[in-house]
Amino acid sequence: MQLAYEGKSKRVYVKNSEELVFEFKDEVTAADGAVRATALGKGALCASVSAHFFRVLEESGIETHFLDYDGSRRITARRLDMVPLEVIVRNFSYGSLLKRMPLYRELEPLDPPLIELHYKDDSLHDPLVLPEDVLRTKILSAPELDELVGRSASANRVLVRYFESLGLKLVDVKFEFGFDARRRLVLADEISGDTFRVLDERGRHLDKEVFRKTRRIEDLLEAYRELASRLGLRV
Ligand SMILES: Nc1ncnc2c1ncn2[C@@H]1O[C@H](COP(=O)(O)OP(=O)(O)O)[C@@H](O)[C@H]1O
Ligand SMILES: [Mg+2]
Known part of the structure; x- marks a missing residue:
């Protein structure tokens, strides 16, 4: 291959x-x-x-x-055909959100979840962008953006409930989407400890945060x- x-x-x-x-x-x-x-x-x-x-x-x-x-x-x-955005859905404040907006306390519940759009570009460190940026630059049309955000919220809900049933807490998760041949939005990439943060009953991370902290x-x-x-x- x-x-x-x-x-x-x-x-x-x-x-x-x-x-x-x-x-x-x-x-x-x-x-x-x-x-x-x-x-x-x-x-x-x-x-x-x-x-x-x-x-x-x-x-x-x-x-x-x-x-x-x-x-x-x-x-x-x-x-x-990938959409060059990362959708971050946050159920609790953590990580870059605390740097961007210091008025949040760490692990404050965010209900409804806070949804961020980031433009996927490593050299620019995946900058936060506004919905309006996405529309003006024609990355997505208005209905497509609504669908992307709605789909992200739904996927997050499913994951939150699933983790809750195991006694775990989903702090935040990153989604990527792409268009199929019929131009329908489909959830893509990966969903793992590299792309979400999850805490156990004792507040221990079961995700990449462990490596970020201890190396x-x-x-x-x-x-x-x-x-x-x-x-x-x-x-
Ligand atoms: N279904 C898909 N079709 C095409 N490209 C995809 C699909 N799912 C994920 N990708 C892309 O494949 C790449 C996966 O490799 P990864 O190591 O995550 O790359 P990156 O360092 O760019 O995040 C990413 O660029 C991602 O956007
Ligand atoms: Mg990646």
Whole structure:
């Protein structure tokens, strides 16, 4: 298979004109890519968790790009025309939100969830943009933007309830979407500890925050194994 793109966390291969294979890498980055390490087994853990959540979302009627997962580091998915935005849905204040708006206290509940749009551009550090920026630059039409935001809120709701049923708290989550051949918006990319923050009963992170804080790959792997085992996945 031909390598089409190598990103920070995945290699993307072209399977055929309609399907891609995402190979989840063992590399982990923090501080905007300035800190890098290899955590053997992380790729498989993130692929497995992602596949699990795509199935959960599909069962709740949310269309995703997911097609197949064989238990390895690789997920097969539909090839989409990606929207160059990251949608961040925040249920509790944390991370960059506290820097952007210091009047929030850490882990303050945000109800209804706060939805941010970021323009996906590494060299600009994925800047926050306004809905109006998205419309004026014609990234999306007004109905498409409404749909993107509504879909993100729905997907977040499903995940919040799912984590709650396991005694876990979804702090925030990042979504990416793409258009299929019929120009319908479909949830894409990945849904894993690299793209959400989740706290356990004792307030411990079961996500990449562990690595951002300690920079220790063993701590990260332990958190990711714990997350997978909470989800009932083989680790
Ligand atoms: N279904 C899809 N079709 C096409 N591209 C996708 C799809 N899902 C995700 N992508 C893109 O594939 C890349 C995945 O690799 P990743 O390592 O996450 O890259 P990045 O460092 O750019 O975030 C991202 O650029 C993402 O936007
Ligand atoms: Mg990415």
